[in-house]
Amino acid sequence: MADMSSYISLLKDAKRDLAGDFAPDGMLARQALLLAERTAAVADSCPPGQAAGWDMFGAYLADAVAELEADLDDPAVLTQEVDPAGSDADELREEAAGLARWLADLYASAAAGEAGSGWRRLVWAAVARRLDDAAAELS
Amino acid sequence: MNVGDRLEDAAAGLARALALSRRQPPIGPQEQAAVAVARVRLYQGLGQQAALLRGMLPGPIPRVRDVAAFRLPDPPQLSMMASELREATVRAAAAMPHRLPEVPASGPVGRALTDAADAVHAANELISAHFGGARQRPPTLEGVALSAGHGKDDNIALTARLVGAVVDLDVRLRLSRWLEPGEDAGVWRPLLLAVNADIRHTPDTALGVHAYRVALGGAGDRAPVRALEPVPLTDDPARWASVRSGREAIAAMDAARAWLLRHGDRITAGQVAAASRAALVMTHHIGHVLGHTTDVDGGQLVEVTLKVGKDWRAATMAAATLRSNVRARDDHSTLTVALGAVAGWLHGQLRSDGGWRPASEWAGSERQRAAWRRTVGQIAARLPDVAALMRTGLQHAQRSGNLLRVGDLRQTGRMLIQFPQWVRAEETHPQYGYLRGMLRRLGKGNNPLAVLAGVARPPGLKEAATAERMARSVPQSPWQLAAAGFPSPTDARTVRAGPGRADRPVEAARLARYQTPLSEPPRKGR
Numbered sequence: 001m002a003d004m005s006s007y008i009s010l011l012k013d014a015k016r017d018l019a020g021d022f023a024p025d026g027m028l029a030r031q032a033l034l035l036a037e038r039t040a041a042v043a044d045s046c047p048p049g050q051a052a053g054w055d056m057f058g059a060y061l062a063d064a065v066a067e068l069e070a071d072l073d074d075p076a077v078l079t080q081e082v083d084p085a086g087s088d089a090d091e092l093r094e095e096a097a098g099l100a101r102w103l104a105d106l107y108a109s110a111a112a113g114e115a116g117s118g119w120r121r122l123v124w125a126a127v128a129r130r131l132d133d134a135a136a137e138l139s
Numbered sequence: 140m141n142v143g144d145r146l147e148d149a150a151a152g153l154a155r156a157l158a159l160s161r162r163q164p165p166i167g168p169q170e171q172a173a174v175a176v177a178r179v180r181l182y183q184g185l186g187q188q189a190a191l192l193r194g195m196l197p198g199p200i201p202r203v204r205d206v207a208a209f210r211l212p213d214p215p216q217l218s219m220m221a222s223e224l225r226e227a228t229v230r231a232a233a234a235m236p237h238r239l240p241e242v243p244a245s246g247p248v249g250r251a252l253t254d255a256a257d258a259v260h261a262a263n264e265l266i267s268a269h270f271g272g273a274r275q276r277p278p279t280l281e282g283v284a285l286s287a288g289h290g291k292d293d294n295i296a297l298t299a300r301l302v303g304a305v306v307d308l309d310v311r312l313r314l315s316r317w318l319e320p321g322e323d324a325g326v327w328r329p330l331l332l333a334v335n336a337d338i339r340h341t342p343d344t345a346l347g348v349h350a351y352r353v354a355l356g357g358a359g360d361r362a363p364v365r366a367l368e369p370v371p372l373t374d375d376p377a378r379w380a381s382v383r384s385g386r387e388a389i390a391a392m393d394a395a396r397a398w399l400l401r402h403g404d405r406i407t408a409g410q411v412a413a414a415s416r417a418a419l420v421m422t423h424h425i426g427h428v429l430g431h432t433t434d435v436d437g438g439q440l441v442e443v444t445l446k447v448g449k450d451w452r453a454a455t456m457a458a459a460t461l462r463s464n465v466r467a468r469d470d471h472s473t474l475t476v477a478l479g480a481v482a483g484w485l486h487g488q489l490r491s492d493g494g495w496r497p498a499s500e501w502a503g504s505e506r507q508r509a510a511w512r513r514t515v516g517q518i519a520a521r522l523p524d525v526a527a528l529m530r531t532g533l534q535h536a537q538r539s540g541n542l543l544r545v546g547d548l549r550q551t552g553r554m555l556i557q558f559p560q561w562v563r564a565e566e567t568h569p570q571y572g573y574l575r576g577m578l579r580r581l582g583k584g585n586n587p588l589a590v591l592a593g594v595a596r597p598p599g600l601k602e603a604a605t606a607e608r609m610a611r612s613v614p615q616s617p618w619q620l621a622a623a624g625f626p627s628p629t630d631a632r633t634v635r636a637g638p639g640r641a642d643r644p645v646e647a648a649r650l651a652r653y654q655t656p657l658s659e660p661p662r663k664g665r
Contacts, residue, residue: 052423
């Protein structure tokens with residue numbers, strides 16, 4: 001099990017892990033998506049003015065996950081043990097938006113590349129679009 | 140156009156016909172024939188409308204013995220009005236037993252009265268569609284409430300006002316001998332003779348008096364039937380994929396509600412999660428709009444928005460821990476498509492680049508502010524029905540084994556993601572119980588944001604149950620009998636909202652029977 005001492009460090013780790021070897025339907029990518037989606041739970045405890053942005057970020061991430069997993073046989077879940085509550089609000093926002101943007105770039109590259117079927121690449125393009133929208137909500 | 144628009148058109152047509160027939164003689168026999176046919180159609184249409192609104196199923200105009208067999212007791216003047224409506228065209232019907240002749244609307248009076256008759260029939264079609272017909276359940280929540288008698292006195296008061304106007308027109312046509320056939324009547328002579336005989340008979344009845352009393356027995360301006368829009372199509376989710384205006388957004392909300400009423404037994408955990416997520420997004424937008432279009436204190440508005448949003452967020456997160464036996468790619472319905480489109484439309488109108496667009500761009504004038512306030516209020520007022528019906532559907536899914544929870548987990552090394560085995564969720568499963576509780580809370584009463592917008596929750600199951608309960612208890616006491624015999628708006632309201640009645644809790648079993656096959660399977664030990 002990964003170190004769960006800091007949610008922010010998990011986001012940073014996810015981003016770093018993806019830098020090496022990115023497989024759009026792979027475990028690391030899906031973990032990063034689910035981790036980013038879970039971050040939106042902070043809307044429960046964030047300052048009132050930020051709740052709308054977090055909820056919309058969460059909605060876009062949920063759409064991205066649904067889009068990606070629609071044709072996969074084994075939908076995954078994120079362990080319940082990770083929770084963004086208590087993290088520094090500004091840093092969390094920055095890291096979550098950064099991860100979403102990073103993922104959006106990776107999925108967009110995969111969609112424009114040669115690997116995978118055309119249909120699958122279409123899915124990755126849709127995921128990239130959702131991630132762009134999500135990142136915009138926190139910018 | 141809704142029923143209120145149609146009835147207003149009918150009133151305008153009648154007003155024109157009354158005014159123009161004062162001094163204007165018929166242009167020729169063709170206009171006389173047009174007026175004669177329109178008069179028959181008007182009475183027939185108003186008779187059908189009265190029957191519908193009294194809770195009788197669509198079909199032929201009621202006869203006296205049908206009225207007596209009706210399940211709810213009507214005040215005497217209403218029964219009399221209904222039977223005399225039929226009498227008003229009995230000679231024309233005998234002369235033309237199969238169908239009325241087709242006469243083009245000609246002449247100013249003929250056109251005005253034809254417009255009125257068309258509008259009444261169009262209103263009847265809308266009402267019938269909501270009520271569902273003889274062998275069908277009402278397809279909408281409003282249909283459930285109104286066909287059970289919700290707002291009956293107010294609804295029928297509108298019809299009675301139109302009946303009174305047609306009776307007035309009869310008097311005018313009779314005194315001026317407007318419909319008497321001349322030498323040139325030709326093929327229209329039998330029609331004109333029959334309708335003339337009906338018109339001469341009208342003063343012998345007390346139709347005008349009964350209509351007047353029925354009109355006084357309710358307040359037409361607040362009749363819930365006026366708000367009935369065309370029944371939304373629910374069988375094709377793609378129909379709701381795009382929302383382009385506030386009006387379409389409200390129609391999409393109604394489609395989602397109607398789908399839940401008819402097909403709530405098909406709901407899945409994924410759909411509850413998606414619908415709750417859309418409701419959460421809507422809630423933020425509704426709160427934001429009200430902040431720019433009402434005088435509500437900003438702090439109070441933020442507090443209410445966050446409170447409602449928190450409940451929807453909790454529902455979203457709880458639903459996300461559950462699954463149903465359906466492939467993810469097939470897990471959509473009119474509910475999720477329509478709510479997603481409404482949320483997307485609000486977002487597209489109000490946000491840009493992660494921030495709120497300046498209010499001056501979308502609510503620069505008082506007219507725009509009023510339109511936005513009305514639109515988001517209507518959207519908000521429909522969300523409690525979505526929650527309440529999702530809860531009922533979810534319970535059905537759980538009982539039928541189509542609600543799954545995480546069972547054994549397959550860990551993946553040092554990864555944070557797990558691959559679960561999904562097993563049937565028990566009734567005592569904590570996340571299921573929590574989700575049910577959240578939806579119950581969100582489905583209770585009106586949405587606080589709709590209250591701030593000044594929009595009432597549309598009538599639905601609760602109103603249907605209340606209306607039926609009230610109907611069973613009338614007449615119950617001497618003063619109620621007196622009120623029924625000598626109605627006044629005050630008396631009528633007192634009877635409906637008698638002490639301790641409207642406040643009683645709604646019985647779940649009574650509500651359940653209005654819903655499509657959500658009846659729970661019999662449980663052992665009951």
